[in-house]
Amino acid sequence: MTDDLDTLSVNTIRGLCMDAVQRAESGHPGTPMGMAPVAYTLWQRFLRYDPRDPIWPNRDRFVLSEGHASVLLWSLLHLAGVHAVDPDYEVLGRPAVTLEDLKSFRQLDSRCPGHPEYRWTSGVETTTGPLGQGVATSVGMALAGRWLGAAYNREDFPLFDFDVYALAGDGCMMEGVASEAASLAGHQRLSNLCWIYDSNRVTIEGHTDIAFTEDVAARFLAYGWNVTTVADANDLDATARAFHDFRAEAERPTLVLVHSHIGYGSPVEDSPKAHGSPLGPDGVRAAKRFLGLPEDEEFRVPDAVRERFAQGIGARGAELRAAWEKRFEDYRASWPAEADELERMQRRELPDGWDRDLPDFAPDPKGLATRDSSGRVLNALARNVPWLLGGSADLAPSTKTRLTFDGAGDLQPKEHGGRNLHFGIREHAAAAVANGMALTKLRPYWSGFLIFSDYARGAIRLSALMELPVVHVFTHDSIGVGEDGPTHQPVEQLAGLRAIPGLLVFRPADAGEVAETWRCVARLRHEPAALVLSRQALPTLDRTRLAAASGVARGAYVLADAPSGEPQVILLATGSEVSLALRARDELAAEGVGARVVSMPCWELFDRQPREYRDEVLPPSVTARVGIEQASTFGWDRYVGDRGALVGMHTFGASAPLKQLLAKFGFTAQRVAETARGLLAAGPGTAP
Numbered sequence: 001m002t003d004d005l006d007t008l009s010v011n012t013i014r015g016l017c018m019d020a021v022q023r024a025e026s027g028h029p030g031t032p033m034g035m036a037p038v039a040y041t042l043w044q045r046f047l048r049y050d051p052r053d054p055i056w057p058n059r060d061r062f063v064l065s066e067g068h069a070s071v072l073l074w075s076l077l078h079l080a081g082v083h084a085v086d087p088d089y090e091v092l093g094r095p096a097v098t099l100e101d102l103k104s105f106r107q108l109d110s111r112c113p114g115h116p117e118y119r120w121t122s123g124v125e126t127t128t129g130p131l132g133q134g135v136a137t138s139v140g141m142a143l144a145g146r147w148l149g150a151a152y153n154r155e156d157f158p159l160f161d162f163d164v165y166a167l168a169g170d171g172c173m174m175e176g177v178a179s180e181a182a183s184l185a186g187h188q189r190l191s192n193l194c195w196i197y198d199s200n201r202v203t204i205e206g207h208t209d210i211a212f213t214e215d216v217a218a219r220f221l222a223y224g225w226n227v228t229t230v231a232d233a234n235d236l237d238a239t240a241r242a243f244h245d246f247r248a249e250a251e252r253p254t255l256v257l258v259h260s261h262i263g264y265g266s267p268v269e270d271s272p273k274a275h276g277s278p279l280g281p282d283g284v285r286a287a288k289r290f291l292g293l294p295e296d297e298e299f300r301v302p303d304a305v306r307e308r309f310a311q312g313i314g315a316r317g318a319e320l321r322a323a324w325e326k327r328f329e330d331y332r333a334s335w336p337a338e339a340d341e342l343e344r345m346q347r348r349e350l351p352d353g354w355d356r357d358l359p360d361f362a363p364d365p366k367g368l369a370t371r372d373s374s375g376r377v378l379n380a381l382a383r384n385v386p387w388l389l390g391g392s393a394d395l396a397p398s399t400k401t402r403l404t405f406d407g408a409g410d411l412q413p414k415e416h417g418g419r420n421l422h423f424g425i426r427e428h429a430a431a432a433v434a435n436g437m438a439l440t441k442l443r444p445y446w447s448g449f450l451i452f453s454d455y456a457r458g459a460i461r462l463s464a465l466m467e468l469p470v471v472h473v474f475t476h477d478s479i480g481v482g483e484d485g486p487t488h489q490p491v492e493q494l495a496g497l498r499a500i501p502g503l504l505v506f507r508p509a510d511a512g513e514v515a516e517t518w519r520c521v522a523r524l525r526h527e528p529a530a531l532v533l534s535r536q537a538l539p540t541l542d543r544t545r546l547a548a549a550s551g552v553a554r555g556a557y558v559l560a561d562a563p564s565g566e567p568q569v570i571l572l573a574t575g576s577e578v579s580l581a582l583r584a585r586d587e588l589a590a591e592g593v594g595a596r597v598v599s600m601p602c603w604e605l606f607d608r609q610p611r612e613y614r615d616e617v618l619p620p621s622v623t624a625r626v627g628i629e630q631a632s633t634f635g636w637d638r639y640v641g642d643r644g645a646l647v648g649m650h651t652f653g654a655s656a657p658l659k660q661l662l663a664k665f666g667f668t669a670q671r672v673a674e675t676a677r678g679l680l681a682a683g684p685g686t687a688p
Contacts, residue, residue, distance in 0.1 A: 005308050006236060009044070009079075010037045011291040012305045014265070016075040018287060019298045020105035020112070022278045027106060027114065030262035030274030031169065032072035033287070034233055035198050038258055041239045042165060042196075043076055043313050046247075050317030051082040053091055054123050057346060057441075058162050058324050059317075061125045061141050065134025065178075066169035066198060067115040068276070073124070074102055074112040079301065079309045082123040089347065096122035099299055118439070118466040126439055127466050130458055132175025135195055136429050137459075138166040139181040140436020140444070142193035142253070143411070143421070147389070147442065150417030152338055157331045159324070159342075162192070163247075169198045170208050173216055177458070180429030185253045186224030187424075189413040193253040194246045198233075200262040202272050217257055226252040233260035265290040345387050345441045348469065348525040354384045355519060361511035363542035370533040370575070371475040373511035373540075375400030377518045378445075382408070382419065385522070389437075390445035390471070391421035393430045398535075399447035399475045427452050431459030431472065438468040447473035450490040450532055453497060460530070464502035467526040475533045477507065477575060478630035479665065485655030495634040497530050498603060506602045507532040509559075509578035511540045512549035513601050520553055520605075532575065536658060539579050546582075551599065555606025558617055560585060562594030569624040569676045572598045572639055577628040577647075577667065584672035595676065596622075600639070624679040628672055630665075643682075645675045 013036040021027035043049075048060045064073045077097040084092040097111055104110040111121045115129035125141070128134035141164045148160040172178050185193055197216065201208045217227045226249045228242045239258070246254040263274025266287040279287060285295040294300060332339035344351060358380050361373060382388045382403050389403070389411070396402040402420055409418035423430035423446060430446040437444040453460065453474055463470040479489045497505045504527055506517045514533070521529045541559075543549060551557025560582060561567065569588070571581040578599045585595040598617055600606060606614065618625070618639065625644035627636040633648035640646060647666055654661060662668060 005304060006040070008302065009305045009308050010040050011293055012301060013040060013072070013075045013079065014291060015288060015293050015300060016078070016102060017071045018279060018284050020071045020074070020102050022281070022284050023103055023298070024106040025278055027071060027278065028068040028276055029071070029266075029279055030202070030268075031066055031069035031198060031200065032075070033264045033266065033274075034200050034260035034262045035069070035072065035167065035258070037234050037236055038196060038198075038230070038239050038260070039072055039076060039167065041236050042243065043080060044309065045240055045312065046243045047165070047313055048162065048317065048320050049313060050321040051080045051314055052318060053321055054082050054096070055085055055089060055091070056321045056324065057342070058160055059321075060162050061138070061164045063125050063128065063134045063138045063141070063164070063166040064116055065128055065138070065166045065172050066131065067128030067134060070113070070115050071105060073116055074105065074121075077121070077123040078102060079305060080313050081306070081310065085122040087119070099301065103299060126435070127462055130462070131169070131171035132178040133432055133458060133462060135166045135168045135172050136177045136181035136432035137436040137439065138164045138193060138195070139185045139190065139429070140433035140438075141440050142185065142190040142436075143188060143433065144437045144440035144442050145192055146188075146190065146416040147411060148440070151386070152342060154331070154335060157327060157334070159328065159331060163194065164192060165194045165196060167196045167198060170201065170203060170212060173197060174212055177428040177432055180426035181432060182220065182223050182225070184424060184426060184429055184433065187413070189224070189251055190253045191250050194243070194256060195253070196256045196258060198258055198260050200260045200270075202262045202270070202275055204272065204276055206272050217255070220255045224252055226254045228254065228256055230256060230258040233258050234264070341386060348441065350522060351385060354381070354522060356384060358515055358519065361515065361540045363544075364540040367537050367539040368511050369535055369537050370508050370511065370514050371398070371400045371535060373514040374473070374518070374531060374533050375402075377515050379403055379405055381518055381522060385443060388443040388445070389419040389421065390434065390447070391423055392447040393423045393427045393452070394425045395448055396420070398449070399473060401445065401447040401473055427455040428459060431456035431463070431470075434470045435459055435463050435466065435468055438463070438470045439466070443469065445471035445473055447475065449476040449488065450474035450493050451476065451488050453493050453530070457496070460497070460503065460528070461500055463528040464500050467502065468528055469524040469526065470528045471521055472528065472530040473533070474530060476535045477532045478534070479649070479653040479661045480534055480536045480576060480630065480658055482658040482661060483655055486652040489653035490631065491649045491652055492632045492634070494532060494629070494631040497532075498635060502527060504529040504602055504604050505532065506530065506552070507575040508552065508601050509541070509573070509575055509599050510538050510549075512543060513552050513599070516549045516552035517601065534576050536576065538576050541579070552601050553605070554609055554613065555602040555604065556598055556600040556617055558596060559599040560597040562596055563589070564594055566594065567596035567622055568594045569626065569680060570596045570598055570618060570622055571626050571628065571672065571676065572600055573628040574600050575629070577630060580667060580669060580672060581628055583669035584676065587669050587673040588676060593676070593680065603635075623684060624676065626672060626675050626679065628667075630667055643679070645679055647672055647675055
């Protein structure tokens, strides 16, 4: 039953949201004002969440997918008294969001930025802002919850049964990534997932009927979802019935379609003017007058409202969390190995012996495609790290990412504990779902062809922004795709991935570098990685004659030096072009030219090395340098300098057998050697 204190609490949220946006002179007041009653009902009556321990593993997750309404989340975090957590996962004795933080909404260093930012403000479950990403990520959280329950729950020890709620708007429903993810969630029958659709029928350009007239409810019914409707967002009891309906649903995810009024109570209610700009001083006063709030009092929080939150979500969450912690201690006594795994998982630590039995690869001129060697290393690693799981966007036979050892299994609606996840042909959702799984502390990977990384770029960027150790595995890395032609031959994708701050991009040269790449990636705790792997076989290099593949850990290393140790020219390459550089080195050596070959599997790691190491690998005095890569040359200039040269792609590819393509585009030892000779003939220049 709704009482006067519920009404006051809802309107207090609205008042805080109006005041914060007005003080900032920037923001989106309309959606928080319209959806405050729904958010309040969820947090106060249903959410199993302890504000004093916002990283409790079995908490319900709340995702604000319509991230432009961030001030709604900041108000909830403040009123619920959510505590701050430090980067070492220690709960601190201070609030995550103070009233002063709300007053500095959207200002430099505020804990209340313009959109929810994971790792910046405690209580934010995922970064949102790009519409559709939040709901897509929530599917990964729900999948992870199901997997955790199947893997670790035991009779009398139901450790994991949390629900995931995501608040989405009309924009989220229009974004393709949300549709991809909703389809996957329906297939997986994720009954622990609830999307709340704020149907206020307004976007920036106007009312939604200028571009969006579909029947969303019918679409979700077709996906296999349970759909329930709340006719008026202000009806708290109807909203509560909808959430009870969700909790009673055991077979399907639920969409709660809520009809709301953007900017409720303001002079611009139900208008696009309520969406993206402050109401103005007069508008704020008018809205407060309508809501029964003091017109000239800013950031007003009655003590009774704080007490209502403490008696609701605060007391309920504390009781549930304490009971869970007691259950976990009993679980530890009966299942110590599993308890240890869960604790390591929460700290993003690896189990003891995680790298045992990783394969070694003997020298072989014919070699393996790096996708093949990666598949072998991945399977060995996954046997040792039980919470490493993932799949592909319908390409596992090509990307070699299927886990094939006994017991790996498939993660399906009736097999929640499988380690192989079939994402379907949904690259964008695959990356977003992997983000959600990582946010739940699993160690996920997903895979596809490098050319289609463009489809997933938004979610890949967010994995870097959130500092999540997601592994993005890409194969078919170059014009080596051959007859498939330009549509499938990546050219600019490597440069695009390297442009993302915080993303480690690895393009290993052979099976040995692949093994070392996975060794580096496994240790990552706060960084995502992209593995870029070949379709065609690459020679497995003889490390008794060449430098050890452990040089991968430093990003770039001297693979083979000039006989004198003082090279006249440096050949720099990644991936399949490293063996090409070695052949060119031999050709130059036959002419008495001393060439050094530098393998550069990860530019980002190399750039982090001390200046002394970088100068040791690339001596400033040696300005004759040739960069070699079957991709756009963009970015290579910082390594070869203005006196160097590049053998790379300056156009799209072509459809032809691989050998013909290599000749057409100049990826031959003769062309590389000729380029080196040209640099030497031009004479020395100023060091780059």
